[in-house]
Amino acid sequence: MSVARILPPAALGIFGGGQLGRMTGMAARAMGYDVHVFDPDPECAAKAIATSVTTAPYDDEVAAARFAERCAVLTLEIEQVSVTTLNAAARFAPVRPAPDAVHVVQDRGRQKTWLRLQGFPVGPFAVCDDEAAFVEAVARLAPCIAKSTHGGYDGRGQVRLADADPAAAAAAAWRAIGGRRAIVEQFLDLACEVSVMTARAADGHVRQFPPSWNHHDHGILTWSMAPAPVPVEVAREAARLAEGITVGLGIVGVLAVECFVTKRGDVLVNELAPRPHNTFHQTERGHQTSQFEQLVRAVCNLPLGSGDIVAPSAIHNLLGDLWVQPGRRPDFTEAWAMPGVRVHLYGKPGARAGRKMGHLSAVGDTPEMARDLVRAAYRSVARSVGLAD
Ligand SMILES: Nc1ncnc2c1ncn2[C@@H]1O[C@H](COP(=O)(O)OP(=O)(O)O)[C@@H](O)[C@H]1O
Ligand SMILES: [Mg+2]
Structure with missing residues (x-):
């Protein structure tokens, strides 16, 4: 497959200006590329190494399109950028990895379901869209760990439940992780x-x-x-x-x-x-x-x-x-x-x-x-x- 090379000093655009975006930007700079960053926080960690920072929420399609116009290629350091935003940007510069792939990964439930359907080995889990299904899954899988399907990282949005915990503990866990779509995973040894x-x-x-x-x-x-x-x-x-x-x-x-x-x-x-x-x-x-x-x-x-x-x-x-x-x-x-x-x-x-x-x-x-x-x-x-x- 012949795909064009994007050579320095072309501009790399990065969705997300945390430490991962910062260190990616520093590597790109060392290689001779220009760097632009898109992040909701004007004081993001990558600000210091970016030629420009677009300050906008991750669902701002207009800002993302304008950002993309400035870049030869786009990547991301965070998977929580909305797919519509990535698609809006993709009209102006290739988004790598592609929005479709990001879509599969950005919801823990969709991701684990995809893995299981493709035949990759995963532990026992259930994706739950309401409290009743959640309480039932906890009773079936405990000891378990319940995770919000969206937005959690570094162990945030997660609750561990022992098999001796009563149903009331499961209901409390459902509320603690946001009272919305969640994944319940068996706790593995x-x-x-x-x-x-x-x-x-x-x-x-x-x-x-x-x-x-x-x-x-x-x-x-x-x-x-x-x-x-x-x-x-x-x-x-x-x-x-x-x-x-x-x-x-x-x-x-x-x-x-x-x-x-x-x-x-x-x-x-x-x-x-x-x-x-x-x-x-x-x-x-x-x-x-x-x-x-x-x-x-x-x-x-x-x-x-x-x-x-x-x-x-x-x-x-x-x-x-x-x-x-x-x-x-x-x-x-x-x-x-x-x-x-x-x-x-x-x-x-x-x-x-x-x-x-x-x-x-x-x-x-x-x-x-x-x-x-x-x-x-x-x-x-x-x-x-x-x-x-
Ligand atoms: N099903 C599980 N069984 C045992 N440990 C788990 C399980 N799920 C998560 N953990 C522990 O919690 C950590 C964080 O969970 P993870 O699903 O990777 O979420 P995060 O997105 O916060 O990294 C894991 O690296 C592991 O140490
Ligand atoms: Mg992890």
Whole structure:
């Protein structure tokens, strides 16, 4: 298939100006591209690296069309941009990944149903449109985790229910996650969580990053290391599923596939993200190509970079909790002084508990050594504001 290359200094437009948009924009700039950003927040993290920021809600089709007129190609760092907005933009510049693919992913219920229909392995779940169906599904699947189908991230919009919880707890959970369409998933007994990122260029060629191993606390990523120290069959199975899903959805860009590995060794698909992903930030340190550069290459239809590992690497998130301790400011002196540790800050003006403000990264002789180094660096920052590890 012959598809035109989009060469620098053409303009890349990014829907979403959070840290993912910012880091994608920085990679694009390093490659010689111009960068425009669309975000509802005029003070978004990507503002500092964008030639222009269009400040408009994600359902503003007129603003999106005007934004697209300025760009040679468009991508996104958030899947919650409305499909009508993406379609309005697509009249002026290619949107990669395509609105159809984003549509499948942006509702958790639609996404899991698509995966099951396509034959990809997922845990037991039910999609519920009203309270009665929800209460019934909780009774059937508990212990379970209920998630709003729309808009949740970092464990927000989720409630866990034990099998001993009464029906009243299910009704309360239905209200707590918004009293609207929800997915109920059986709570799985996990050995570990891994993710795989696949890049697919506009001409259809594909490259992957090997799986990352991810540790979450309270539903939010704490640290990630690569390559995941899992048996080779597990890594191969996760990579196989990720490639199949990427091709099945016709993704142009990158797709992160979060997988659960059960204690029995089964690999199940948890969720999809058609954009850069927190569990591949370490690609900036340990891989031949970063996920951000790979996304730019894919949507501009350049040859994709190698996803191979140069060195094992790890990241640790820096959440807003570090910034909101009364009378304290996080001190990075010790972290900066640790050989090989880098402190990445996203320049977000408002810190809130649970908000991703930055991350620490390191490389090591093994993934565990890189992980131990970022954890030690993290502990020094946490101590500086009086928090335990
Ligand atoms: N069905 C499940 N069984 C076990 N753990 C789960 C399940 N669903 C979610 N989790 C845990 O919560 C985390 C966040 O859930 P996820 O569905 O990935 O939502 P988010 O969009 O917030 O990342 C997962 O990475 C995992 O640690
Ligand atoms: Mg997730």
